[in-house]
Amino acid sequence: MARHSSPIGGATRAHAHDHEDGLSDIAVRVRALESLLIEKGYVNPAALDAIVETYERKIGPRNGARVIARSWVDAAFRKWLLEDATVAIESLGYAGRQGEHMVAVENTPEVHNMVVCTLCSCYPWPVLGLPPVWYKSAPYRSRAVIDPRGVLSEFGVSLPPATKIRVWDSTAEIRYLVVPMRPDGTEGWSEERLASLVTRDSMIGTGFALDPRSLAPEPAT
Amino acid sequence: MNGAQDLGGMMGFGPTLAEPDEPVFHARWEKRALALTLAVGALGEWNIDVSRHARESLHPVDYLSSSYYEVWLKGLEKLLVARGLATPRELAEGRALGPSKPTKPPLAAGAVATALAEGTPYDRPQTSSARFSVGDDVRALNVHPKGHTRLPRYVRGRRGRVEKIHGVFVFPDANAHDLGECPQWLYSVRFSSQELWGGDGDRNLDVSVDAWESYLEEAKA
Numbered sequence: 001m002a003r004h005s006s007p008i009g010g011a012t013r014a015h016a017h018d019h020e021d022g023l024s025d026i027a028v029r030v031r032a033l034e035s036l037l038i039e040k041g042y043v044n045p046a047a048l049d050a051i052v053e054t055y056e057r058k059i060g061p062r063n064g065a066r067v068i069a070r071s072w073v074d075a076a077f078r079k080w081l082l083e084d085a086t087v088a089i090e091s092l093g094y095a096g097r098q099g100e101h102m103v104a105v106e107n108t109p110e111v112h113n114m115v116v117c118t119l120c121s122c123y124p125w126p127v128l129g130l131p132p133v134w135y136k137s138a139p140y141r142s143r144a145v146i147d148p149r150g151v152l153s154e155f156g157v158s159l160p161p162a163t164k165i166r167v168w169d170s171t172a173e174i175r176y177l178v179v180p181m182r183p184d185g186t187e188g189w190s191e192e193r194l195a196s197l198v199t200r201d202s203m204i205g206t207g208f209a210l211d212p213r214s215l216a217p218e219p220a221t
Numbered sequence: 222m223n224g225a226q227d228l229g230g231m232m233g234f235g236p237t238l239a240e241p242d243e244p245v246f247h248a249r250w251e252k253r254a255l256a257l258t259l260a261v262g263a264l265g266e267w268n269i270d271v272s273r274h275a276r277e278s279l280h281p282v283d284y285l286s287s288s289y290y291e292v293w294l295k296g297l298e299k300l301l302v303a304r305g306l307a308t309p310r311e312l313a314e315g316r317a318l319g320p321s322k323p324t325k326p327p328l329a330a331g332a333v334a335t336a337l338a339e340g341t342p343y344d345r346p347q348t349s350s351a352r353f354s355v356g357d358d359v360r361a362l363n364v365h366p367k368g369h370t371r372l373p374r375y376v377r378g379r380r381g382r383v384e385k386i387h388g389v390f391v392f393p394d395a396n397a398h399d400l401g402e403c404p405q406w407l408y409s410v411r412f413s414s415q416e417l418w419g420g421d422g423d424r425n426l427d428v429s430v431d432a433w434e435s436y437l438e439e440a441k442a
Contacts, residue, residue: 007286007287007288008284008288009285022252026250026291026294026400027248030250030253030254030294031250032313033294034253035306035315036314037307040306040307040321041327042264043257044328044329044330046329047330048256048327049330049334050330051259054334055255056252058343059337060429095338095340096337097259097337098342099340100342100343101342101344101390113245119273120277129245130245132239132243134238134239136289137234137237137238138228138231138285139245142230142231142232142234142257143227145417145428146230154238155239156240165423166427167426167428168429169429171371171372171428171435172371172390172431173391174431176409193405219263220424221359
């Protein structure tokens with residue numbers, strides 16, 4: 001069964017079926033709704049296309065990676081990001097819906113931060129794009145606040161027992177961005193190359209930045 | 222409300238399963254469900270708190286057995302009917318059977334980029350002084366509102382410490398029920414895992430939530 005039909009609660013669905021035209025029940029239902037709303041004059045189909053295009057092509061975790069890479073090379077920017085993330089992030093051109101009020105939290109050898117929304121799916125869209133399915137699912141939302149080490153182990157992340165975990169539950173309109181630690185062995189790297197080490201999960205707190213040895217060597221110029 | 226959306230601390234949902242190289246959308250209908258939700262939202266017939274309440278008011282069995290975009294779709298359909306923009310029969314047939322409700326003009330394709338980049342700020346002018354200061358010990362009220370709230374069950378009655386004052390923000394518990402924005406001071410409150418989960422709590426874990434002033438009382442020493 002395709003992941004898209006995974007229910008929030010995680011169990012598999014018993015009764016999905018396809019129509020003769022190959023569309024699922026839910027696809028037919030959404031198509032009917034779109035036709036109705038266009039006919040009623042509430043939505044403009046070209047605007048729907050533009051919204052999809054924005055989140056499919058323009059806004060995603062590469063934005064956040066550029067923010068993190070800048071914070072790794074520019075101490076003044078890092079300070080600004082940790083003090084006033086909304087404005088610091090906006091200075092790089094990332095702002096807007098679901099990122100109106102940003103807070104950045106810094107990982108250190110002593111403290112690991114992790115972000116969740118136990119009540120719905122709050123997520124910093126301008127820097128990370130739309131959330132992955134697991135972030136919106138009950139397994140993550142239920143356990144992140146009570147057993148984050150167990151959740152992290154499912155992401156292959158193991159922290160020393162002495163490392164403090166700070167979990168941020170996004171219960172208001174504040175959106176959180178984790179600033180992962182800069183990997184060792186990246187001295188002198190360009191911002192662009194550093195950004196390639198910053199994963200989406202490292203900015204949620206369910207991963208680390210990539211080990212530079214995992215990247216293909218940069219071609220000689 | 223103590224609904225299925227309030228998942229923090231629940232057990233039994235199984236592991237968090239991340240999908241490698243997950244696409245932004247898994248089906249065309251998901252793209253359209255997202256875009257329709259945002260485009261209809263831009264009509265201003267309701268606010269984000271009304272939307273969240275429509276989703277969390279689904280029957281718990283329905284909520285947990287639906288995928289996330291299905292929950293959005295069901296919330297949208299419910300609001301379209303409740304606010305007189307469409308009838309159940311129109312939704313079922315996918316065509317208009319009566320006049321449209323007069324609304325703002327639909328979001329135009331050319332206005333999408335600006336609308337998404339501007340977002341909707343939820344902070345409001347600070348016309349009173351904050352009741353609590355950074356470092357204050359506070360207790361989350363043990364309350365169980367029947368309507369919308371952003372105070373998760375797992376912190377109710379628990380003692381935490383104010384760590385940051387975010388400013389004055391729209392109060393969802395009122396805004397979700399068309400009672401006005403009723404802005405209040407919003408705090409980041411930090412709880413120890415032992416306080417939240419007793420002896421079973423991870424000794425190296427703190428969880429922070431963002432809590433409006435009326436969710437909190439002074440904790441007696």
